[in-house]
Ligand SMILES: NC(=O)c1ccc[n+]([C@@H]2O[C@H](COP(=O)([O-])OP(=O)(O)OC[C@H]3O[C@@H](n4cnc5c(N)ncnc54)[C@H](O)[C@@H]3O)[C@@H](O)[C@H]2O)c1
């Protein structure tokens with residue numbers, strides 16, 4: 553595959569509405585920035601020597617919107633950086649290893665992508681990773697708060713349903729929390745839902761959009777196949793099977809890898825798609841829409857996300873009326889510009905929504921409690 557082909561793959565957004573898809577293809581022809589010369593953008597990858605980190609670093613090196621690529625890990629990054637740096641694309645690559653170099657790695661970053669931490673083995677849940685990954689994420693976020701408090705943070709490390717709340721609490725304690733700038737990367741769920749739907753509906757996968765809401769673990773992953781496009785006449789049994797396969801997609805890979813980790817290549821692809829959307833948003837490209845696990849206002853019983861502008865989100869948080877929910881978000885110069893509503897749900901999806909709330913709530917609370925030492 554040529555660099556040009558890879559770039560064109562990268563430029564295809566994973567956004568989940570037809571309107572958004574249409575706008576993102578016009579976005580591509582505008583090269584990912586509104587006008588003038590391409591802005592300087594520094595992207596840092598924390599955990600860059602890992603299974604996700606290495607291919608993700610490669611994909612970010614191919615992204616023409618990146619001018620500086622900073623690769624950090626506890627070890628192994630000088631080799632990865634030297635390797636990736638020989639690719640003849642725009643960005644300058646630097647590798648940093650060990651805690652003492654973390655500050656340099658982060659300084660001036662516009663986007664920080666975090667795939668640092670341990671992956672699952674067969675038989676484990678994502679929550680089983682909490683013990684190790686919670687501490688890793690907490691210390692990395694403390695450094696982000698110190699060295700690049702304005703960066704957009706793309707959290708990949710699992711369990712995302714808890715690591716995102718951990719990051720939020722760390723940033724609050726440090727006085728730098730901006731809910732528009734913190735994202736749980738759930739793009740892989742969208743990528744999977746699209747692939748599985750296209751196979752079942754026998755439609756061109758490149759045309760498919762499927763919103764995925766909730767969180768990123770088992771039943772908290774809720775694909776909304778009733779809103780999938782192009783429309784297809786699938787039976788209830790087929791929808792149930794597609795939903796389950798999307799929810800179990802990560803486990804499918806963990807089992808196939810038989811103890812050698814979890815999804816890395818498809819995750820690197822998904823992470824590259826999501827950070828590309830963030831870059832476009834920062835660069836002022838209009839109508840960049842993605843699914844992501846973000847803080848959102850809750851309007852229903854009493855929790856749920858609706859169409860709100862970011863200022864309204866801030867206001868409602870004063871009433872402690874918020875929860876982290878995987879939603880469709882519109883990205884802009886400051887990160888989340890708008891959390892979009894869910895649209896109409898079928899009875900089956902509504903039941904899935906009710907069923908996911910207790911687990912999602914408890915994972916969020918677990919993350920918050922961890923930061924406060926409970
Ligand atoms: N959000 C998603 O959809 C998604 C998908 C796949 C995997 N994941 C998660 O991503 C994480 C990484 O997976 P992987 O397969 O790349 O694992 P991996 O073990 O191959 O790589 C992890 C890397 O993190 C590094 N690391 C550990 N502690 C660190 C620290 N304090 N600072 C910087 N780097 C550190 C390790 O040295 C290693 O290179 C796991 O938690 C996994 O569950 C999430």
Ligand SMILES: O=C(O)C[C@H](O)C(=O)O
Pocket residue numbers: 671672678710740801802803805806814815
């Ligand atoms: O399943 C995992 O543990 C990794 C990741 O969350 C995935 O969905 O592939």
